[in-house]
Structure formats: structure tokens, C-alpha cells
Amino acid sequence: MDVQAAKMIGAGLAMFGMIGAGLGIGAIFSNFMNAAARNPAVVDQIRVMTFIGAAFAELLGLLCFVIGILMLFVV
Secondary structure (H helix, E strand, O other), rough: HHHHHHHHHHHHHHHHHHHHHHHHHHHHHHHHHHHHHHHHHHHHHHHHHHHHHHHHHHHHHHHHHHHHHHHHOOO
């Protein structure tokens, strides 16, 4: 197998983490909306945890993106 082809395949596989990040962020905010609809009094308490969880999920997605770019251009 050619080295360039292996780099492209590895970078493409690293991008699958972006799918997981998108699904995770969607699930976080979906559950936040359900919780807010069921009990509007606790919205202020759970909003901070929701955004922290979304930030962590987005961070993992960006980390996968950076690893894919590093595979293409550095290795």
C-alpha cells in the first residue's frame, strides 16, 4: 500500500469522531429541552452543565479533526 493512500485512509477514519461529536451535542441539547419542558424551575441550574457537556463533546470532535489534519500534513 502506498504511504500517501495510507495517510488518506487514516485521516478519513479520524474524521469519524466528528460524527460522534455531532450526535453527542444533539443528544445533550435534546435532553436539556426535555428537562426544561418538564421542570422549568431548574433551567438555570442545568443550563451551565449543559453547555459544559456540549463544550467537551465539541472539544473531542475538534481533537479528531486536528489529528486528521496532522496525519495528512505532518506525518
